[in-house]
Amino acid sequence: MPAPYVVALDPGHGGxxxxxxxxxxxxxxxxGRLIEKDITLDLAFRLKALLEKERVKVVMTxxxxxxxxxxxxWNLVHAAKARLFISLHVNAFDGxxxxxxxxVFYPRAESQAFAxxxxxxxxxxxxxxxxxxxxxxxxxxxxxxxxxPTATVEPAFVSNPHEAALLTHADFRDxxxxxxxxxxxxxxxxIDATYQQMLRVEQVRAARLQAEQAAAAAGAARIRRWELGxxxxxxxxxxxxxxRARRRSVRARRRSGRRGRRRPYAARDGHVRxxxxxxxxxxx
Numbered sequence: 001m002p003a004p005y006v007v008a009l010d011p012g013h014g015g016x017x018x019x020x021x022x023x024x025x026x027x028x029x030x031x032g033r034l035i036e037k038d039i040t041l042d043l044a045f046r047l048k049a050l051l052e053k054e055r056v057k058v059v060m061t062x063x064x065x066x067x068x069x070x071x072x073x074w075n076l077v078h079a080a081k082a083r084l085f086i087s088l089h090v091n092a093f094d095g096x097x098x099x100x101x102x103x104v105f106y107p108r109a110e111s112q113a114f115a116x117x118x119x120x121x122x123x124x125x126x127x128x129x130x131x132x133x134x135x136x137x138x139x140x141x142x143x144x145x146x147x148x149p150t151a152t153v154e155p156a157f158v159s160n161p162h163e164a165a166l167l168t169h170a171d172f173r174d175x176x177x178x179x180x181x182x183x184x185x186x187x188x189x190x191i192d193a194t195y196q197q198m199l200r201v202e203q204v205r206a207a208r209l210q211a212e213q214a215a216a217a218a219g220a221a222r223i224r225r226w227e228l229g230x231x232x233x234x235x236x237x238x239x240x241x242x243x244r245a246r247r248r249s250v251r252a253r254r255r256s257g258r259r260g261r262r263r264p265y266a267a268r269d270g271h272v273r274x275x276x277x278x279x280x281x282x283x284x
Contacts, residue, residue, distance in 0.1 A: 001201050004057040005194045007184065008082035011044040011060065012089040012152075013037035015067030024067045029092040031158040034167060037065065039158075040088040046177035047086075051184070055195045074145055084114065084149050084184060087142070090167065091154040100160040101132040105139035105152040112136065114149035114187050121183025122155055125175045129166055131156060149187065153180065 014037045015025030028036025041062070048058040059080035061073040077085050093099040102122050106115035115136040123133040143150045155176045156163035166172040185191055 002194055002197045004055060004198075005188075005191050006057045006059060006080055006082045007051055007191075008059045008061070008077040008080055008085045009044045009047060010073050010077070010085070010087040011037070011040040011062055012087055013040060014062050014065055016065055026067055029090060029158050031092065031164055034158050034164055036090050036158065039090050039167060039173075041065070043088050043155075043173055043176055046173055047088075047180050050177055050181040054185075054191060055198050056191060070143075071145075074143065077148075078145075082148060084187060085143075085146065085151075086118070086180065086184075087150070087152040089152060089154045091157045092159040093157060094159065097159055097161060100157050100163050101134040102126060102153075102155045103134045104136045105142060105154070106136060107140055107143045107146055107150055108138075111146070111150045112138070115151040117187035118151050118153060118180055118183035121181070121186060122153070122176065122179035125179030125182070126155065126172075129172055129175065131163060131166070155179075 013026045013028035015023070015027075017023075017025055026037065028040070030036070044060055045063075048060065051058050059077065059082055061076050062068055073087075091103065102119070104115045104119040104122070106112050119133065119136050126133075139152065142152050156167055158164045158167060
């Protein structure tokens with residue numbers, strides 16, 4: 001089985017306030033009931049589900065509401081040997097609620113093509129929702145230690161009333177995940193190639209298992225036929241033995257009957273005389 005393709009997802013922000021002042025937390029952008037840390041975690045899980053159907057191994061920097069430093073997030077990504085990395089966020093602009101649209105940022109030139117593939121997938125998926133495409137932009141202060149294709153995705157503005165309303169709907173969030181999924185497939189065809197290799201290996205294994213099961217069933221059927229044939233032969237032998245024993249018994253009874261009866265002695269004149277028991281009687 002080929003090694004799975006590894007993709008890392010980073011749900012931005014995280015953590016909640018507590019009574020301990022030393023515990024850090026970062027909710028991200030908050031707009032009414034919309035909190036960035038919750039949106040990004042939900043989007044990550046939706047994208048993860050799509051990728052896992054493609055047999056991709058998905059590594060998430062967090063799966064719960066917890067705070068992580070940027071360095072901790074990158075260490076998790078690096079340790080997982082991920083080949084592509086997406087950090088999920090939503091955007092906001094104070095003072096002008098009309099600002100809207102999706103943007104994909106990349107840390108250095110090596111990741112620009114990756115960001116463009118993600119932007120293309122998102123633009124196609126969100127077009128029907130009326131979300132404009134603001135393209136890609138460099139942001140070198142993000143993920144400065146990244147050595148794999150990396151992008152920070154901001155698909156909508158929570159400060160924009162229209163896009164904030166869209167973010168409350170599951171179909172819009174599914175569209176974001178679906179657009180990123182398509183962008184990932186465009187970014188590296190090896191994702192689908194690995195999936196196809198896994199399918200072929202599984203098909204070969206399934207065919208081999210089916211053949212082994214068929215051979216085992218055929219062997220069991222032969223054994224059952226042999227057992228049945230043996231029972232038939234044994235039954236015939238018992239019948240033959242029984243018949244032979246019966247014939248012997250009949251013959252024995254006939255012989256014993258002949259020995260038990262004496263034939264009368266008939267004289268020439270027709271009178272029956274008793275058998276001679278003593279030679280002196282013959283002389284008389």
